[in-house]
Structure formats: C-alpha cells, structure tokens
Amino acid sequence: MKIFDISMPLYNGVPGWPGDTPYAFDLAWTKEQSGSVNVGRLEMSTHTGTHIDAPFHFDNEGKRVTDLPLDLYTGPSLVIDVTGALEITIESIEGKIKNGTKRVIFKTKCWSDRNIFPEKIVPVSPEVVPFLKQHGVGLIGVDMPSVDPLDSKELQAHHALHQHNIHILEGLVLDEVSEGEYELMALPLPLQDGDGSPVRAILKEMS
Numbered sequence: 001m002k003i004f005d006i007s008m009p010l011y012n013g014v015p016g017w018p019g020d021t022p023y024a025f026d027l028a029w030t031k032e033q034s035g036s037v038n039v040g041r042l043e044m045s046t047h048t049g050t051h052i053d054a055p056f057h058f059d060n061e062g063k064r065v066t067d068l069p070l071d072l073y074t075g076p077s078l079v080i081d082v083t084g085a086l087e088i089t090i091e092s093i094e095g096k097i098k099n100g101t102k103r104v105i106f107k108t109k110c111w112s113d114r115n116i117f118p119e120k121i122v123p124v125s126p127e128v129v130p131f132l133k134q135h136g137v138g139l140i141g142v143d144m145p146s147v148d149p150l151d152s153k154e155l156q157a158h159h160a161l162h163q164h165n166i167h168i169l170e171g172l173v174l175d176e177v178s179e180g181e182y183e184l185m186a187l188p189l190p191l192q193d194g195d196g197s198p199v200r201a202i203l204k205e206m207s
C-alpha cells in the first residue's frame with residue numbers, strides 16, 4: 001500500500017507564523033569539534049510546518065500536548081477535496097461524510113507556494129463544527145497554517161472545535177492525495193506542558 005508523506009519539510013527559512021520564532025537548525029558540535037559525532041540543535045515555534053494545536057494554545061485551561069490521547073492522531077481518516085472553496089462550509093462536505101468518521105482532512109490547495117507564508121487561506125466556518133461533531137469527528141486536518149482567518153484574534157473556529165472536543169492538525173501537504181479514505185499517522189512529540197507540537201504526518205492507502 002502506498003504511503004503519502006503529508007508533512008512539510010523543515011529547513012532554515014521555512015515560513016512560519018509572521019513574527020513567531022524562526023526555525024533554526026545548526027550543528028552545536030561538528031564531528032571535528034567533538035572528535036566523534038555531529039550533534040544538531042533546534043530552535044523553533046511549536047506551530048512550525050505540519051503540527052498539532054493543543055487546546056492550551058488558545059485556552060489557558062485547555063489540555064497540553066501530553067494530555068492528549070494518541071488514538072486521535074492515528075487511524076482511519078477521510079480526505080475531502082474542497083479545492084476552490086472560499087470557506088469550508090456544510091455544503092463543502094454534505095453527502096461526503098458518513099456517520100462514524102473520526103478524522104476528516106480538508107484539501108483546499110490554498111497554500112500553493114510553501115516557501116512563503118500565505119496571504120489568505122480558506123477558513124473553517126464555525127457553523128460546520130456541530131455538523132462534524134454529529135458525524136462523530138474528533139480531529140480535523142487542514143493544508144494551511146490555521147483553521148481561522150489569518151488576521152483573526154477571536155479564533156472562532158479554533159474555539160468552536162474545542163467546545164465540540166474536535167482536535168486540530170495544521171500545515172498538511174495534500175497535493176498528491178486525492179479524496180478518499182486513508183490511515184493517518186501524525187503523532188505529536190511528548191512535549192510536557194506543550195501548546196502544540198510538530199508532527200511527521202503520513203497517509204497510508206487502505207487495502
């Protein structure tokens with residue numbers, strides 16, 4: 001079965017949220033310096049590239065990364081293609097989602113040049129959230145850096161999702177993936193007290 005790597009590569013210069021900590025990798029020790037090994041060092045925002053949001057990211061009382069169950073981030077997932085939509089609405093997904101769909105991934109294709117931060121994305125309409133919950137959804141994934149408009153301070157979609165106990169995976173790369181059912185794996189690092197975590201995300205074709 002084919003495996004799609006749906007993670008953003010991380011490299012010095014990878015675009016992050018404007019004003020946030022830039023991603024930086026370098027060698028703290030080279031093999032010449034240590035006499036034995038190269039040793040890397042990382043500085044980054046927890047919301048760089050492909051990552052999950054813990055509820056604590058936008059709610060001081062919300063769960064941290066290590067409080068979240070791992071089964072959220074691994075298992076059957078439905079990819080829905082909404083390419084061309086201006087917003088993710090009930091109409092975008094009606095008729096495509098069946099009861100018991102635990103994870104839904106939206107392909108918008110709105111972030112076409114991954115070397116720059118996008119100017120505009122395709123926000124998740126808060127009205128779609130109860131509809132997702134009714135069908136049993138506990139995780140949504142998106143191929144953009146947020147589920148809310150980039151200039152939003154209220155973060156209506158983040159909060160609506162949280163109220164309905166639906167968790168968030170952002171920054172996926174879905175260009176090669178077509179609509180359908182896959183097995184998702186996108187596990188966060190065990191960052192104690194973390195507000196978010198980078199993940200290596202894959203989709204496996206189902207037999």
Ligand SMILES: Nc1ccccc1C(=O)C[C@H](N)C(=O)O
Pocket residue numbers: 017020045047053057145146147148170
């Ligand atoms: N890193 C930031 C810095 C400042 C303000 C927002 C962000 C975000 O990351 C928001 C985005 N919706 C996110 O959850 O990844």
Ligand SMILES: [Zn+2]
Pocket residue numbers: 047051052053145170196
């Ligand atoms: Zn985030």
Ligand SMILES: [Zn+2]
Pocket residue numbers: 053145146147158168170
């Ligand atoms: Zn977010």
